[in-house]
Amino acid sequence: xxxxxxxxxxxxxxxxxxxxxxxxxxxxxxxxxxxxxxxxxxxxxxxxxxxxxxxxxxxxxxxxxxxxxxxxxxxxxxxxxxxxxxxxxxxxxxxxxxxxxxxxxxxxxxxxxxxxx
Numbered sequence: 001x002x003x004x005x006x007x008x009x010x011x012x013x014x015x016x017x018x019x020x021x022x023x024x025x026x027x028x029x030x031x032x033x034x035x036x037x038x039x040x041x042x043x044x045x046x047x048x049x050x051x052x053x054x055x056x057x058x059x060x061x062x063x064x065x066x067x068x069x070x071x072x073x074x075x076x077x078x079x080x081x082x083x084x085x086x087x088x089x090x091x092x093x094x095x096x097x098x099x100x101x102x103x104x105x106x107x108x109x110x111x112x113x114x115x116x117x
Contacts, residue, residue, distance in 0.1 A: 004085055007078045010054035016047050027060055027073045048072060
């Protein structure tokens, strides 16, 4: 699997996309993410593990008062790769639609042929 494949696989799950949306706002603790989304801490842990494994998030500094508390941050690189890929796909479709528009314009300018009587 490529890095882009890993990113898309991780983002295929709606809860993980919601985690990404929340982390876009600010870094958060796993427990805060679980409460906000409404899932158990164990399930959030599994989602965060997947996002970490695929390089989308990283653990930040630990709480000095509780070593079990982790803060999570987004990693930029996978999203840069995803953006680049989406831009290439968008450029393809823009070219296709421009070609189709040119074809329609040329077709409309052609004189209509009538059937023989």
